[in-house]
Each structure stands twice: as structure tokens, then as C-alpha cells.
Amino acid sequence: MSASPSPPPDLVSSSPESAEAVREGLRRVGYLPGESTALVSYLSTKLGKPVLVEGPAGVGKTELAKALARFLGRELVRLQCYEGLDEAKALYEWNYRKQLLRIQAEPSGTGWDAVQEDIFGEEFLLSRPLMTAISSEQPVVLLIDEIDKTDQEFEAMLLEVLSDFQISIPELGMVRSRTHPIVLLTSNNSRELTEALKRRCLYLWLDYPELEHELEIVRLHAPELPETMARKLVEVVGMVRALDLKKPPSIAESIDWARALLLLGAEEIDAETFTETMSVIVKHRTDMDVVAERVGLKLGSPADVV
Incomplete structure (x- = not known):
């Protein structure tokens, strides 16, 4: 996860009113978008749909997410994808070492039910990028970078998260989004993504500029x-x-x-x-x-x- 620096107040727009406003706002923070880039970015802010950005490496896909975060004055939460990425690294995992220390510190004779209720509390939860974006009290820009490096099983998990912006934790219950993140998924087109994922997203193809x-x-x-x-x-x-x-x-x-x-x-x-x-x-x-x-x-x- 990485956080973008806060831009000057006069560069921030919490809710752009047109594609042209997005285009000018991105220009002010150092990103020069084409017309389709500005339009799709604007539609994403209004429709609340993720954007799948495909294209060759080095055309500005990742930088678009960073620029949107600067323009909108939002924190950038980044999930860098790689082969073998699983739910524990993308969503959450339990701090097993801390849980073990808690169990060892418990006086003998304490019932397991009491200990179990304690060690599966929020203080023992390690939040990963998807959880961080969904549970944030302030709206963020969520960048899921190089989604094509993951497998279809990971895509299926991601679809569930992006559909309702909520995560089910068996020990804690449902964690629902407090705010609606702007989501950008980037792909270098190294493999074909599933149609189910594409249907959930707006689509943007970025190529080398003229x-x-x-x-x-x-x-x-x-x-x-x-x-x-x-x-x-x-x-x-x-x-x-x-x-x-x-x-x-x-x-x-x-x-x-x-x-x-x-x-x-x-x-x-x-x-x-x-x-x-x-x-x-x-x-x-x-x-x-x-x-x-x-x-x-x-x-x-x-x-x-x-």
C-alpha cells in the first residue's frame, strides 16, 4: 500500500462536474489525458464503476491512478499484483504471533470461549490493501496494478469484493464500505481477463501517445x-x-x-x-x-x- 502526497488545496476537486473538468484537473497535477481517458475517468466518479485500463507497459496506466488521487485529494491505496497473490495478502490476515502471545499471557483456567472471543478482535487483524480501501473512513483511490499477473481464482474473489464493496470475515462478520472508492485495475494484456470481470468495469485502452x-x-x-x-x-x-x-x-x-x-x-x-x-x-x-x-x-x- 502506498499513499499519495496531499496536493495543494486549489488543485483538489472532490466531485468533478464534467469530463472537461477532469481533463483540466489532471493537467494541473501533471498528467495530460486524452479525451477518452478524461471521459472514462469522469464516468467512473459518477457511476461508481471500476475502470479496467489495458495497454502496453509504460503508457501511463499506473500514473493515471496516482494523478486521479492527487486531483481528487484522496489517498492512493495500491495493491501490486503478482503470480501467486492470494486473499491473505490482498484482503486481510490474522496476526498469529500476536494471538499466540495473547494466549500465552492468559491465566491458566481461563475458558477457551473467552480467549477466542478476544484474539479474533480487530486489534489482531492485519488489514491488506483491499480491506484498507473498503474500511477507510475517507474516500480513496484503489489501484489494483497488473491484475493480469494473477489467476482466475483471484479474479473471482475480486469480483465478489467489487460487486458490493464488502468483505465477510467469519470471526467478525461483514465489513461494509464506509465510502465508495474509485477503483482502477491495470493490465499489460499478458493474458485475457475473464468476461465476468470486464462486465463489472468501464474499459479504457491506453497506447503510446501520438x-x-x-x-x-x-x-x-x-x-x-x-x-x-x-x-x-x-x-x-x-x-x-x-x-x-x-x-x-x-x-x-x-x-x-x-x-x-x-x-x-x-x-x-x-x-x-x-x-x-x-x-x-x-x-x-x-x-x-x-x-x-x-x-x-x-x-x-x-x-x-x-
């Missing part, structure tokens, strides 16, 4: 970069993404490259500058060979320079 959109993003996060260099940067990144690579550059890596060029005092993106700095956007050795040969040559660098 050149002008990415140029606007780079301008926002690296405003000191000259216009000609910023445009050349996104053009080169587009050329790199067009290749058959293990890992195309993400939007965040485009921003990192822009900031690196500023830090180095580069005046243009020529063959030498590209060769020296392409490791900021290319992270696999085999990819570096391909990029040096295909993109480096277009910039005038020899194919054997890496």
Missing part, C-alpha cells in the same frame, strides 16, 4: 528543453518504438531522456549525443544493438558504436 501529444507531455515535464530538441526527441523515441524490441521506451523514459539532455547541457540530438545517452530509453543489450544500427545510422552514427 507525436504531438507526447511532445506536450515532454514540454510539461522538461519546459527548459528547446522546442526543436523536444520535437526531435519525441521523433527519435517514435522511431525506436517502431522497432521490434523487447521493451520499447515508456513515456516516463522519454521524460527522463529530456531531463538527462538538459543536465548534460546538450544543444542538439545528433549521432554522438544519441549514442551516449540512448541507454536512458533502451534497457536491453540486444535492443541497444538494434537501435544503434537502425536509429543510430539515421542520425549519422556508425552502426558499430554503442
Whole structure:
């Protein structure tokens, strides 16, 4: 679980009144959404439905949840999914060590019923991200990140939670949502999710941005970069993404490259500058060979320079 920092009061909107208000609010906190992103985000706040955000890695799916939390002034509760994730790590589990210490501290002769009633109280409960989001007294943004890494059994459990925003704990009873969280589920599309989960959600596909959109993003996060260099940067990144690579550059890596060029005092993106700095956007050795040969040559660098 991670909490987002509190934004300045003038950036916070508890209930946006239109898709355009969402779009402008996200821009103010540093996220430049497309029209469909703003619209689906707005509908989620009004309809109370989760949003399934799919797309390749590095297009801003996770950052969208973070930006919504900043814009709405809500805490961000994050469940990072991985293979083998189970209910105990996603919902709750009992603090067995603390329970054992409580039992050992009980005077001899105390009946089991009295001890049992005590050790299954809330103070012995370890709340995990889903429980934290549902039991929060303040509305939160719940990010279920990389849901495609889990299995269908986990999806089935998640469906039950997202349907009624309540969790049944046999020893305590039903825990119902005090407020309604905004829920975003992200997927890198590594496997097909169940139709049952998709039916519960609004759907948003995010892809790498068009050149002008990415140029606007780079301008926002690296405003000191000259216009000609910023445009050349996104053009080169587009050329790199067009290749058959293990890992195309993400939007965040485009921003990192822009900031690196500023830090180095580069005046243009020529063959030498590209060769020296392409490791900021290319992270696999085999990819570096391909990029040096295909993109480096277009910039005038020899194919054997890496």
C-alpha cells in the first residue's frame, strides 16, 4: 500500500462536474489525458464503476491512478499484483504471533470461549490493501496494478469484493464500505481477463501517445528543453518504438531522456549525443544493438558504436 502526497488545496476537486473538468484537473497535477481517458475517468466518479485500463507497459496506466488521487485529494491505496497473490495478502490476515502471545499471557483456567472471543478482535487483524480501501473512513483511490499477473481464482474473489464493496470475515462478520472508492485495475494484456470481470468495469485502452501529444507531455515535464530538441526527441523515441524490441521506451523514459539532455547541457540530438545517452530509453543489450544500427545510422552514427 502506498499513499499519495496531499496536493495543494486549489488543485483538489472532490466531485468533478464534467469530463472537461477532469481533463483540466489532471493537467494541473501533471498528467495530460486524452479525451477518452478524461471521459472514462469522469464516468467512473459518477457511476461508481471500476475502470479496467489495458495497454502496453509504460503508457501511463499506473500514473493515471496516482494523478486521479492527487486531483481528487484522496489517498492512493495500491495493491501490486503478482503470480501467486492470494486473499491473505490482498484482503486481510490474522496476526498469529500476536494471538499466540495473547494466549500465552492468559491465566491458566481461563475458558477457551473467552480467549477466542478476544484474539479474533480487530486489534489482531492485519488489514491488506483491499480491506484498507473498503474500511477507510475517507474516500480513496484503489489501484489494483497488473491484475493480469494473477489467476482466475483471484479474479473471482475480486469480483465478489467489487460487486458490493464488502468483505465477510467469519470471526467478525461483514465489513461494509464506509465510502465508495474509485477503483482502477491495470493490465499489460499478458493474458485475457475473464468476461465476468470486464462486465463489472468501464474499459479504457491506453497506447503510446501520438507525436504531438507526447511532445506536450515532454514540454510539461522538461519546459527548459528547446522546442526543436523536444520535437526531435519525441521523433527519435517514435522511431525506436517502431522497432521490434523487447521493451520499447515508456513515456516516463522519454521524460527522463529530456531531463538527462538538459543536465548534460546538450544543444542538439545528433549521432554522438544519441549514442551516449540512448541507454536512458533502451534497457536491453540486444535492443541497444538494434537501435544503434537502425536509429543510430539515421542520425549519422556508425552502426558499430554503442
